[in-house]
Amino acid sequence: MRLIVTDMDGSLLNSKKELPQDIFQVIEEIHAKGLEFAVASGRSYGCLAQMFEPVKDKISFICDNGAYVISKGKVLYSSNINPDKYKFFVQEGRKYPGIYMTVCAPTRAFVENVNEIPEKAMEEINHYYSYFEEVSDLCAVNEDVLKICYLDLSGAENNIYPALQPFSDNPRVVLSAxxxxxxxxxxxxxxxxxxxxxxxxxxxxxxxVIFGDYLNDLELFEHADHSYAPSNAHDDIKKIAKEVIGHHDEWSIINKIKEIIQKV
Known part of the structure; x- marks a missing residue:
């Protein structure tokens, strides 16, 4: 085993969005054994870099569901959405009440008209994009756009996700949580x-070896021979994982990582 890759929300993090207390010690142990560690997340680099500040230049990041990839401080890949297409998707999102959008650039995120967003929605946005900048019009963002995010507290799978599916060619629409x-x-x-x-x-x-719990992790499982899903994972993920382990609130992922590196 040379590379350990883990999803964040629903996997490495508990339901309070907390990292394991000993995560940085474990990452140092991984490196001491000549192994590599990577995070694969729908979160943007700005958020992940804050969370992994002590080791951010020692590990790899698959950010924004794969739109931005960094390894040991070096950008390996960046995929920018065509400006006309991203503006189209922003305008589509505005048609649906109760949908709150975030536009993600490589190191920044943008949210429009924050004073019009309910408190519960802002709490959810702040979990992932606490470093965001407020703008009056998302279509006026003059930066490379990697990802457009739609928050649907009524349940994305049955609401905004199918509403956007008719336009899911290129760019494509991904259910990430x-x-x-x-x-x-x-x-x-x-x-x-x-x-x-x-x-x-x-x-x-x-x-x-990879760890993941949700549908945006499906492609991870296609490119690793060793895979684990927590018991809280989506049923489609549990079907393809080599092994289903404990609940993420039981710190099952970090415990399995420790078990793996002890055998190296």
């Missing part, structure tokens, strides 16, 4: 991001 839908370029997914890191580090799929 119970209340989140992402729009990214067609070729973008976590599996593509994993391949990018494997190629950069010269690591094979049979040397890779």
């Amino acid at each position: 119970d209340v989140w839908v992402d729009v990214v370029n067609k070729e973008v997914n976590k599996g593509h991001g994993l391949i990018t890191i494997q190629n950069a580090l010269d690591i094979a799929r049979d040397e890779t």
